[in-house]
Amino acid sequence: MAVRVLVADDARFMRQLIREIIEAEGFEVVGEAADGRAVVEEFTRLHPDVVTMDIVMPKRSGIDAVREILALDATAKIAMVSALGQEALVMEALQAGASDYIVKPFKPDAVIATLRKVVEKEQ
Amino acid sequence: MDPVKYRNLFLEEATEHLAEIGRALLELEKDPRAGAPLDLVFRLVHSMKGMGASLGYDAVSDLAHKLEDRLGRWRARGGIDEPEGLPLLFRSLEALERMVAEVRATGGPPHPAPETVAALAPAEGEPEPRKKAPPQPARVMG
Numbered sequence: 001m002a003v004r005v006l007v008a009d010d011a012r013f014m015r016q017l018i019r020e021i022i023e024a025e026g027f028e029v030v031g032e033a034a035d036g037r038a039v040v041e042e043f044t045r046l047h048p049d050v051v052t053m054d055i056v057m058p059k060r061s062g063i064d065a066v067r068e069i070l071a072l073d074a075t076a077k078i079a080m081v082s083a084l085g086q087e088a089l090v091m092e093a094l095q096a097g098a099s100d101y102i103v104k105p106f107k108p109d110a111v112i113a114t115l116r117k118v119v120e121k122e123q
Numbered sequence: 124m125d126p127v128k129y130r131n132l133f134l135e136e137a138t139e140h141l142a143e144i145g146r147a148l149l150e151l152e153k154d155p156r157a158g159a160p161l162d163l164v165f166r167l168v169h170s171m172k173g174m175g176a177s178l179g180y181d182a183v184s185d186l187a188h189k190l191e192d193r194l195g196r197w198r199a200r201g202g203i204d205e206p207e208g209l210p211l212l213f214r215s216l217e218a219l220e221r222m223v224a225e226v227r228a229t230g231g232p233p234h235p236a237p238e239t240v241a242a243l244a245p246a247e248g249e250p251e252p253r254k255k256a257p258p259q260p261a262r263v264m265g
Contacts (some may be wrong), residue, residue, distance in 0.1 A: 011170045013132045017177060020124070056169045083173055084188060105176040 002028040003119050006048035008039035008065070009081060010057045014104070018052055018081075021108045022115065036060025040068045043076065050077045050119050053098065055089050063093045070097040077118050126178070130226065133174045137183075137223045140167040141216065148212055155209060156202030164212070165194045171219065182235035183222050189243040190215050196245065214239055 005027050009015045012034075019029045031046045033039035037059040043051060051069065055062040062080065069076045080093045080101040090101050099118040102111050144167050147160035168191050175183030193211070197203045203212075222233035 010166065011136060011173060013129065013136050013174045013177070014170075016132060017124070017129070056166050058163075058166060083169065083176070085192065104173045 002026055003050060003115070004028050004030045004046070004048045005115070006031045006033065006039065006042055006046055006051045008033040008036075008042075008051060008057065008062065009054040010034050011054075014054065014081070017106060018111070021106060021111050024108075025112045027115065034058075036062060036065040039065050040072070043069050044072060047073075050079060050099075050115055052079050052081055052102065052115070053093075054081045055083075055086055055093065063089065063096055066093055066096045066098050077121065079114055079118050129178060130230065133178055133180075134223065134227055137171060137174060137219075140171055141220050141223060143167055144216055144219075148209070148216060151203060151212070152209060155204070158198075158202070161194065161198055161202065165191065165198060168194060178232075180222070180226065180232045182233045183219065186215065186218055186222070186236055186240055186243075189240050192245075193243045211239075211242055215243065 003026075005022055007015050007018050007029055009018070009032075015032050015034075019032075023029060030048050031042045033042045034057075036057045039051065039053065039057075039062075040060070053062040053066060057065070060068075066078050066080075069078065078098045080090055080098045081104060082090045082101050083104045093101070099121055100114050102114050144164050147163045147167075150157055150160040151164075168187050172184050172187035172191060175181070175187060190212075197205075197208065203209060218236035218239045222236070225233035
């Protein structure tokens with residue numbers, strides 16, 4: 001059964017790019033969210049296997065969304081999407097309970113390897 | 124990755140972002156300490172950086188990266204607290220607009236803006252603060 005992914009990023013460009021990379025490897029994108037509030041709502045509605053979470057988003061940061069999602073479901077698996085210069089924020093997200101992170105610009109193999117690792121991770 | 128498809132997505136989204144940045148700068152002109160427009164510009168510039176890097180548009184990602192760092196320092200200090208701040212922001216916006224126009228006209232990567240990038244660098248001896256957490260709801264939602 002395909003891994004079900006919720007993609008959260010405020011940039012359409014990035015959502016499309018992640019979708020293309022992971023769908024090519026057989027993952028299923030079950031939903032998209034463009035802000036930190038919508039991703040929590042979509043998580044509650046869709047119960048995905050994994051969330052890709054941008055850090056800098058409107059309405060609620062990706063880190064706050066991680067905290068909210070994990071408060072709703074402590075077993076949730078979340079891969080942060082980070083960029084150059086966000087090392088401190090990535091650390092904060094991992095401390096908040098995110099499982100791992102992927103880095104922009106995306107290297108497709110690394111994105112897939114990270115998501116597989118996150119999905120297979122024991123709680 | 125289909126370069127034409129993603130170039131078009133970049134042109135569409137970057138054009139929207141630049142218009143939004145322009146409106147936010149007008150708000151900052153009225154109040155350089157206003158948090159919401161500063162947070163908005165930070166987020167949109169961050170997005171430009173990601174798109175530029177993904178397409179290999181180093182001129183866009185380099186300028187956006189330096190601008191993001193400068194914006195981060197202002198956010199950490201509670202607003203734009205330097206007289207050259209707003210002119211520098213408008214100059215950076217113009218440079219980004221020129222780059223997007225160049226991509227639209229040529230289909231290729233744009234030329235850099237080294238003088239603007241250099242102007243965005245921290246003053247000598249100015250510490251690099253830890254990057255402030257992303258926008259909080261109360262400030263962004265308005």
